[in-house]
Amino acid sequence: MDTTIKNSNLKSEEYFINMGPQHPATHGVLRLLLTIDGEIIKKVEPDLGYIHRSIEKMCERDSYQQIVHLTDRMDYLSSHINNEAVCLAVENALQLEVTERVKVIRTIIGELTRIASHTLWWGVMGMDVGALTTYFYGFRDREMINDIFEETCGARLTMNYNLPGGLMFDIHPNFVKRTKEFIAHFKTKLPEYDTLLTGNVIFQKRMKGVGILSKEDAISFGASGPVGRGSGYSCDVRKHHPYSALDKVTFNEVLKTEGDSFARYQVRIQEMWESMSIIEQLIDNIPEGDYQTATNAVIKLPKGEFYQKVETARGELGVYIVSTGTKNPYRLKFRSPGFSNLSLLNHIAVGGKIGDLVASMATLDLVIPDIDR
């Protein structure tokens, strides 16, 4: 609030505006109750529940294979990594050893999902900030990955390719060829993202110094994924608690310290390069072996509690299963990354303008079904 407004007797009244649940900037059915004074935002209060299907209650009546298919519908942009989370939790609980081939394939498809999610985020981030052409360049690259998934798993978005104990069927013969083609194509196109948007002076002015999140606040708000790493908080589950074949690949965790929207943007762009290098390290030597280790038809987890952490495109997804030995879990809680990332929206948006709120929300990369579950 610069001083001019403060000491002038011109008293401007706050008023209340409803952003959502049907609004272009909220990417889904999120309703934000904004209290604004002119252009400056005083308070942001999210109102959730528009797409709440109470997945956790459904899990209490479903068998473990059926729970895996539910997780597709949570964070639909990293559906494969969600499936992998539940499958890993079940496999670790049963002490079921999965073949190397399955681990490598899961990691490759996981990284491909991350790139697909980041390209969609980049396209839609451009639209939120006003550059409408970025959407089509982002989707052109994402479509190539969707074709790879469609050929191997049969579905483009909600794949349900994972089963506790391995994969539903083996990778398609020209999976490797298509992935290499995509990597070669994307290596020429990703620098274009930078020249088109990152370098742009208007874009930098819109993003730098907007929605600043300090490292302590990031940890205290439980921000994970690119949102946390944009503020210098090293929270990459792939580094601290590696799973599947991630401990065999070398990649560096992208960390920025400014903590503003531009830092979060750069983390995601750099992460795409890292994911590509991970895929390159694994794609050429996918070990032989069968793609599914037999599990009995009705899976019963031993009595006890099991927790599995996984790094989705949005952050740290946690699956907490409390089992009493029956065929469906006693309680299953999903720690969703979007939920905590949303909780810090009020903290970073207050004092900014409506344009800043839209820009910082775009860099939080919220997927509403992941928040509402």
Place this chain on the structure above:
Amino acid sequence: MNISLNITKTITELLSGFMSEGAANIGAMVTIALIYLAIFAVAGLYLVLLERKVAAWFQLRLGPNRVGPWGLLQTMADALKLVSKELTGTVKADKFLYNLAPYFVIVSSLMALSVFPFTQEFQAFDINIGLFFLIAISSIGVIGILLGGWASNNKFALIGAMRSGVQTISYELSVGLSLLTMVLITGSFQLSEIVEVQKNGWLIVQGHIPALIAFMIYMIAGTAETNRAPFDMVEAESELGAGFHTEYSGMKFAYFFLAEFINMFIIAAVATTVFFGGWLSPFGITESIPWLGVFWFIGKTFMLVFLMMWFRWTFPRLRVDQLLTLEWKYLLPLNLLNIILMALIVWLNLTIQF
């Protein structure tokens, strides 16, 4: 092939045959107004189609190609659809102002069209304060937007309208000043006079460096004037939904939409007349056939329209306060410096004459 191009004179003579002098003048004015309205309504539609096609080519798409051959009738179909749409409105909207707003916008943009010299004498309204009249008229459009946004009793529309008020007022300044720098060379506001002066070298060449700076400032301010990206905070899709024309539907929305495109055409047309020698062919190659000048004029205008579309489909949007800092802290000082520079050059007559 020498049909007289001065349509106003010919029509008045035609009408004065069987009407009194005064009535003939009014009759001529009404007919020319109807001709211009018809031409530019259709031109507006095809500008919309051009924008959609150009946007598609930028974005690896095909653009409208279903309605009519190569999609040429697409915007005609849109216009028919908009005409048949129900005119809804908000409950507690201020009915009179709500309905008045679109007319402000469309009338001001059509009035500004009357001043342009398409070729030799083919000009509806050749007044000696041409440029000054243009700038005055184009600032009336903003009243329509403010009225529309305020009267439709919708908070998003109100924010959009306030933003457009701030934006247009501040960018009027640099549009006016940058055109002023060019008037230093021509010496007169009359548009046909400006084109006359450019017979020996387009103004952008005559004024070389300061003219180029003035042209760049004018294009930036012109894009902001018509509320087009990268300054389209007025109807920022991702922030305000549809901005000031959220509550308008049917023909009223069509007026706003058409007015935006005709404004774009006006900004480009002013730039061609003032900077790129209106209907003059580059080195006088088609001097002999006067009516060919129309194609030169339309061609140059469409080049500038394409440039403005290129801006729209590449740049992200500015925030409102950045928009104001850009105007008051960057464009205005540059403009003033530019005027002094141009005055120096004209005084020492260093302009390049052919």
Place this chain on the structure above:
Amino acid sequence: MSYFGDIYKGIKTLLTGMSVTGKYFLTSHKGAITQQYPDNRDTLKMFERFRGEVVMPHNEINEHRCTGCQKCELACPNGSIEIIWDRQIDPETGKKKKMIDKHIYHLGMCTMCGLCIEACPTDAILWAQNYENSVYNRSALTKVLNQPGSKLMPGVED
């Protein structure tokens, strides 16, 4: 004098941005990335693992492989498969045997998860690759997979 410096830098970045879209504008004659769906309908072929709809293949003499064991009904997360079976006399062995009468499949409720096909012991149901499943009224989405008058293929044991 960073004033003019950042004006110059700003304009330079704007121009590089425009060069990217300009390049795409000039190469737009190479064709769009969008799929022209209604026009390319006859040439459009889905991948062979594409999950369009669950179907039960029948051989020429109208025999299928479904024994009515209801494993797929149990495996389905949202109850989109209903098996109606009844006890009939098996012609060879003369004993009472569980025979399939109707295998009802609600395409409207199916989420294409593939667990039923995974659970089927005799591979009776497979994925079809059709992608135009929209209908005008919802009852058309409830399909009976085994054709009328079809029998179990001999030699297929539960």
Place this chain on the structure above:
Amino acid sequence: MDLMKVNKTAFMTNEALQNLISSWIPELEFTEEGSQFLNITVKPEQLHTLMSQLKSNNETSFDYLFCLSGIDWEPKLGVVYHLESTKHRHIIVVKISTEDRENPTFDSVCDIWKTAEFHEREVFDFFGIKFNNHPNLKRLFLTEEWEGFPLRKDYVDEINMVIK
């Protein structure tokens, strides 16, 4: 390599954690069976003191509350806190539970970790567990006039709940 093995190489093993924490508050129950981490069950009154010590003491420094979930242990209603230290990378689980199902209330921890504010509102929404001195404790997902708490085991709702 799942979470179980990583925890062993962390800065402090479970045993070291256990005797350090038990030195603060006497009657705490420590168990490790049936879970990958050290579980601490604490009485609701000592919750806030234990939690603030867990965060402030720089040997444990559990500054990252990554999962707060409500659980209905049939007779008892409880809340489970999963804590991780970003410095030492070790993880512990703190559990509290109460018999009274009409008006279960615990101390809120959202003054220690800001993420707890939203998570506690979610637990209140689905379990009806109230947290005192919570800034604005009202339903997060469901509408205000929704009666009953869906994630409780004894919740019955013929319309929305399809029992297989």
